[in-house]
Amino acid sequence: MKTRCLCPAPNASKQSGAFQNDTRGSVAIIFIFFLFVGMGVIGGTVDLGSAYRTRAMLLDAADAASLSAVVNGSASLNAAAAMTTDGAVPGAAAAAEAAFMAQVAGQDGSLHPSATATVVKQGTTVTATVSFIVDVPTHFMGVFGVSSVSVAGHATSVNGTPAFVDFYLLLDNSPSMGVAATQNDIDTMVNATGGCAFACHETDKPGTDNYSIAHNLGVTTRIDVLRQATQKLMDTAVSTATVPNQFRMSIDTFNINLHPISPLTTNLAAAKADAAAIDLMVVPAQSWNDDRDTNFDVVLPQLDAKVPASGSGVTSADPQRVAFLVTDGVQDMDPATALDVLPGASSSPNAHRLIQAFNPSVCTAMKNRGIKVAVIYTTFMPLPTNGFYNAYVAPWQTEINPHIKDCASPGYFFEVSPKQGIDEAMKTLFLKVVAEARITS
Numbered sequence: 001m002k003t004r005c006l007c008p009a010p011n012a013s014k015q016s017g018a019f020q021n022d023t024r025g026s027v028a029i030i031f032i033f034f035l036f037v038g039m040g041v042i043g044g045t046v047d048l049g050s051a052y053r054t055r056a057m058l059l060d061a062a063d064a065a066s067l068s069a070v071v072n073g074s075a076s077l078n079a080a081a082a083m084t085t086d087g088a089v090p091g092a093a094a095a096a097e098a099a100f101m102a103q104v105a106g107q108d109g110s111l112h113p114s115a116t117a118t119v120v121k122q123g124t125t126v127t128a129t130v131s132f133i134v135d136v137p138t139h140f141m142g143v144f145g146v147s148s149v150s151v152a153g154h155a156t157s158v159n160g161t162p163a164f165v166d167f168y169l170l171l172d173n174s175p176s177m178g179v180a181a182t183q184n185d186i187d188t189m190v191n192a193t194g195g196c197a198f199a200c201h202e203t204d205k206p207g208t209d210n211y212s213i214a215h216n217l218g219v220t221t222r223i224d225v226l227r228q229a230t231q232k233l234m235d236t237a238v239s240t241a242t243v244p245n246q247f248r249m250s251i252d253t254f255n256i257n258l259h260p261i262s263p264l265t266t267n268l269a270a271a272k273a274d275a276a277a278i279d280l281m282v283v284p285a286q287s288w289n290d291d292r293d294t295n296f297d298v299v300l301p302q303l304d305a306k307v308p309a310s311g312s313g314v315t316s317a318d319p320q321r322v323a324f325l326v327t328d329g330v331q332d333m334d335p336a337t338a339l340d341v342l343p344g345a346s347s348s349p350n351a352h353r354l355i356q357a358f359n360p361s362v363c364t365a366m367k368n369r370g371i372k373v374a375v376i377y378t379t380f381m382p383l384p385t386n387g388f389y390n391a392y393v394a395p396w397q398t399e400i401n402p403h404i405k406d407c408a409s410p411g412y413f414f415e416v417s418p419k420q421g422i423d424e425a426m427k428t429l430f431l432k433v434v435a436e437a438r439i440t441s
Contacts, residue, residue: 051136055151060112061103062130062155069096069119069128070159075331076128080121081161081243084315089126094121100130111136121161124314129156138424145235162241163437165320166248167430169230170303171278172327172378173253174294175200178211179328179381180281182417185219190385191237192217204285211280222378226326227278229423234272236427240434245316247434250306254299255281256311258306288355295333298341300362311369313437314363320437323366324429326376326422329358329404330393342403348392355392357399360406367409374429375408376416377401379420 056164067074069092076092096117104111113134120127132153138148178199180186186197192213199214199221206212214221230251237247249271250264262274281293303323311318335341335354342356349355361371380400383389405413412432414425 024089024113032326039043050138051149051151054108054134054136055110055153057107058104058111058132058134058151059153059155060117061100061107063157064103065096065100065117066128066155066157068099069117070126070157070379070402072159072162074088076119077126077159077161078243080119080126081164081246083121084317086122087120087394089119092128093117096130100132100225117253124160124163126161127156127158129154161314162243162246163320163434164246164318165313165322165433165437166314167237167250167322167433168264168303168307168308169233169249169251169324170258170299170326171226171251171253172255172260172294172325173223173226173259173281173290174255174276174332175281176294176328176330176332176380177226177378178214179222179383180214181222181225183381185221186381186383187381188217189214190220195331195385197386199280200281201282202285202288203282208246217246221280222328223278223409226378227275229326229426230275230278231272232236232277232423233426233430234268236430238268240431248319249313251275251277251278252303253281254300255293258299258302290334290350292333292353294331296327296331296358296362297333297338301365304365307366307371310372320372321370322374322433323363323428324374324376324409326378326426327358327404328378328380329400331356331358331381342399343396349388357396357403358407360403363407372412372433373407373410374412374433375404375414376422376425376429377381377404377413379415379417 008084022314068074069089071077076089076095079092080089093119096119097115100115100117104113111134113132115130115132117128117130131152133150133152135148135150161183175198178201180199189197189199189210193210196210199211199219200209201211202209234249235393241247247268248264248266249262249268251261251271251274253259253261261277267273283289283293300344307321307323310321313320332353333356334352335348338354338359340359340361341354342359367373377400380393380397382394382397401415412429414421414429416422416425
């Protein structure tokens with residue numbers, strides 16, 4: 001009889017251990033798990049990258065919208081300039097929000113962000129801020145229950161309201177401004193008149209006075225150059241203004257007293273038209289009033305009385321004020337009206353006539369009231385063939401420049417040749433006043 005062996009097979013325990021140690025199923029599960037997580041991370045990165053790009057686009061739109069509220073010439077900046085108190089600029093926030101939404105719609109019409117804007121004036125500073133928030137849909141993160149990513153941001157732009165400035169032009173039209181403007185024109189006048197370079201305008205010699213001779217010969221005089229330069233200045237002011245009614249201009253000529261050419265006005269086209277009337281002083285005859293036709297000591301106090309104290313320039317109701325003087329710097333007046341007799345004036349022809357350089361003390365009162373005084377000195381050209389000049393001006397001509405310069409506020413003085421540079425000097429001084437008015441305001 002055969003007996004069945006009931007003992008374990010020799011390798012039974014090893015097979016049992018092999019079965020117990022088989023982890024191939026677990027590895028597969030772990031692999032699937034990490035694959036799932038990895039895909040989620042990659043998908044999340046894609047979604048977050050999309051949200052980042054959306055936010056960058058929205059920041060660009062917010063930046064453009066905030067800038068549109070403060071850029072020179074914008075309706076919002078104009079409204080801010082018209083405000084007399086600090087605070088929110090009327091209508092500006094809504095306009096900035098609308099500008100932001102228009103920018104976004106042009107980039108991605110599927111986005112519907114919430115936007116808020118503030119546009120506030122504080123002193124001369126206007127600050128515009130545009131803020132936004134939006135939920136950006138996700139594509140991969142939804143697997144984890146995240147259907148959107150919220151992004152937010154803001155952009156701020158700042159600008160200053162432009163300074164409002166009133167300019168009071170005081171232009172010398174005394175007989176000495178009838179001197180020919182260049183050496184060639186001086187020579188032409190001397191040859192045509194038997195030695196006189198002055199284009200005197202005398203009503204007792206209609207058509208035959210030196211003024212008529214100069215015009216008939218095509219000679220350019222100082223007053224001609226000054227007239228053209230003043231008209232160009234109006235064009236410069238128009239092109240420079242960044243808000244309506246930023247600049248006002250008043251034009252006066254002077255000899256014995258102020259003579260109005262154009263009233264203080266924001267209508268610079270009208271002021272330009274008025275400036276065409278700038279011309280040489282007309283006298284009844286040679287030696288009328290003993291030729292005492294240029295009196296700064298009378299005219300400057302008259303201008304001082306006309307110009308109010310300078311304001312802050314923050315609003316049109318409180319403008320900064322500038323006296324703009326163009327002259328050759330030589331006085332010829334009744335000594336009884338002189339505020340002071342300067343050294344060298346003893347060369348005057350008689351006791352009833354005082355010829356001297358500009359007296360700078362007459363500008364002090366205006367400067368003490370905050371009024372800037374800008375001066376363009378049209379160089380008094382030597383007239384060596386003229387006996388009167390040689391006797392009564394030449395001895396102290398070197399004093400003309402320093403005296404007239406002392407009248408000007410620091411940095412607001414130009415000396416120019418009678419023909420070349422007057423218009424450029426007027427433009428340069430104007431732009432300097434405007435730039436510094438903006439800084440100091």
